[in-house]
Every structure is written in structure tokens, then in C-alpha cells.
Amino acid sequence: MRRGREQAEIGEAMAGQARRLRWKKRFAEVVRDWMNRERIPAPAHALLYGLSLGYGAAVAARSALYERGVFRSRSLDCRVVSVGNLTVGGTGKTPVTMYVASRLRRMGRRVAILSRGYGGSVKETAVVSDGSAVLLGPAEAGDEPCLMARRLEGVPVLVGPERLRTGERAVREFSADVVVLDDGFQHLALRRDLDILLVDGRRGLGNGHLLPRGLLREPPQAAVRAGLVMVKEPRGGERPPFLPARLRAPVVGFHYRPASLREVHGGGRLDTAALRGARVAALCALADPDSFVRTLEELGAAVSSRLFYPDHHAYTPADMERIAAASRGADLCVTTEKDAVKLAQLDPRDSAIHALAVDVVVDDEETLDKTLSTVAL
Known part of the structure; x- marks a missing residue:
């Protein structure tokens, strides 16, 4: 009888987890839909747009503080390439990061990849791969660093909350002369030699609003920092109209x-x-x-x-x-x-x-x- 109660409790717990997951998925779907739409219910728009104004002010203040030298950008003893985007999710940062690292390695560079390790339990700088063996799993390092570690031979993959420290370790332990930052376009604390900006040719910049009303992490004019723009699934082979006119970087498509x-x-x-x-x-x-x-x-x-x-x-x-x-x-x-x-x-x-x-x-x-x-x- 006791065993029956235990099984019933386990079943009830699993059913509760399933219900919570369904609500979480449904909520995420609704919010994602709103972030792409021009028109949404007025109360939701008022709330999210107000939050977007506050978020935009914080982003502008942060950029200004870096530009004026109040916040310092630090340098590594190697070249730094960032791969990132202006919007949240879905532009292929991880596959392109692997591709860029592979191209640089073919050019004779000693390359390492740096990631935050989002979703992993590691709270300090750690080596996911030394270039020949995978040393950490997804629970510790996160799914994307583990994917890169498994796919790339000869390229160390490191994770850590501070890219400067992670990069210093890559230089010290692996003699890296180029590091590639996965999702690093907004990481102004570290000086970069090249910023690669990814944009989605189908979605563009969403509805043009900043988070959380839209998909944008930064205003569109931030794209001018890029030294190269890569457009996922470009339409018609033309320069996307949503890119700022002041952008002088070359634009290439990919799929x-x-x-x-x-x-x-x-x-x-x-x-x-x-x-x-x-x-x-x-x-x-x-x-x-x-x-x-x-x-x-x-x-x-x-x-x-x-x-x-x-x-x-x-x-x-x-x-x-x-x-x-x-x-x-x-x-x-x-x-x-x-x-x-x-x-x-x-x-x-x-x-x-x-x-x-x-x-x-x-x-x-x-x-x-x-x-x-x-x-x-």
C-alpha cells in the first residue's frame, strides 16, 4: 500500500511538471508572438513599450559610458573576433562561430572559442575541450559549448562569466593567437579586432522595437560597429533594407x-x-x-x-x-x-x-x- 502511495505521488508530481511545462511553453509562445507583431493588445503594448523605453535608456547610457572611457574596454594579448547579433535568438551564432573558427584555423591561426556557458552549472572559467578531448558535459558547460567542443578538432573551447579571464586562460594554456567570442557583439568590456554581425534575412529586426516589446538587444544603428555582416537566408541577394545607411561593412549571405x-x-x-x-x-x-x-x-x-x-x-x-x-x-x-x-x-x-x-x-x-x-x- 505504501508503494502504491509512492507511485501515486510520483505520478502526480510528473503530471504537475507536465502542466507547468505546458503553461511555460504557452506563455513563451505568446510573448514571442507579441515581440514579432506590430499590433498587440493595448494593455500589453503599453506595459512592454514602457519597459522597452527603460531598457533602451540603460543600453544608451552603457554605450555612452564606454565611449567616454568611464567604463574601460580591456585588451587580450591576441586578436579577438566576436560573432553576435542585434536580436535575441535564432540567427545561427553557434554554427557560424564554429565556421569562423575553422576558417581561421585553416589560415594557420591558433584559435580558441570563448563562451559564457549559458545554461551550465560552471561559475568560473573552465575548459570544455582542449582541442583533442571533451572535458565537460552540457550540465556543467551548457549545450552550445559542448556542441562546439564535439564538432571542432584542434580548437579549444572555454567557458566563463568573464570573457577577459577566459581569454587570458586561452592565451596562457593554449597559446591562442585568435579567440572567437560566441555571442559577443554586445560585450564591450573586451576590445575586438573584428565584429561579425548576424542578421536573419527572413525576420529582419522583428517589429523594430527594443526588448521586451520587440526582439532588439540594441538600436539598429549599433550595426555600424560591425566589420562584417552575415545575412542568414538573404532575400534576392540584395543588401537588406533594414540595415542602417551608415553601415560600411561588407555584407555576405549564408545558409x-x-x-x-x-x-x-x-x-x-x-x-x-x-x-x-x-x-x-x-x-x-x-x-x-x-x-x-x-x-x-x-x-x-x-x-x-x-x-x-x-x-x-x-x-x-x-x-x-x-x-x-x-x-x-x-x-x-x-x-x-x-x-x-x-x-x-x-x-x-x-x-x-x-x-x-x-x-x-x-x-x-x-x-x-x-x-x-x-x-x-
């Missing part, structure tokens, strides 16, 4: 090229042709899950169910139960490489999950390499 499907809980691989005509359960925890579904559909998949979680979601055994149940009617359950890093730590619960590996393809590699060469000398 993702799906490469293969890899078993999350095994070593098997499938060609992406396996998606053609297949019923697919799309599983991801991304800021822009619709872009993942769009990629699957462009490969010929019929997306029969969508298992979306908040960005950087920490998957649980209860999630695996739901994923297994939701994917039983599908031919394949497909997730992203970022999600696979965390899902691989859990019991698959009889669900065969595949991760879609993608490569970054740049439309004008000559311009990109010419720009990168300025920091590779």
Missing part, C-alpha cells in the same frame, strides 16, 4: 546545408534523403523552432508532430517518456545537434532519435576570407 542524420543514442547515420516522404516528429528547444521545421519540410519530410521546448531546455526523463509517446506514430524523430548534446545523456525510452547535422555555406567566401585575413596576419 545551412543539411549534411546527415546521426543517431543520438548510437553511432548510426542516415542520408538526408531518408526524410523524403517520411512522417517526422520534429523535436527541438530553440528560440526559432519554425526555422527547424522549415528545414525538415524543405528536405521533403511531412512533419506529423512538433515537440517544442523553451530555448536551452534541460531535458528530463519525463520529457523522454513524452517524446517516445509522441514519436510512435512517426517514421523518424528528428532533433537538432544542440538538443542532441543533452538528449544523449538520458535513457532513450525506446525512441530512436536522430540529429540533423548542418554545415554553414557562405555565398561569398572570398569576401569573408578577405575580412578574416585582417585578423589572421
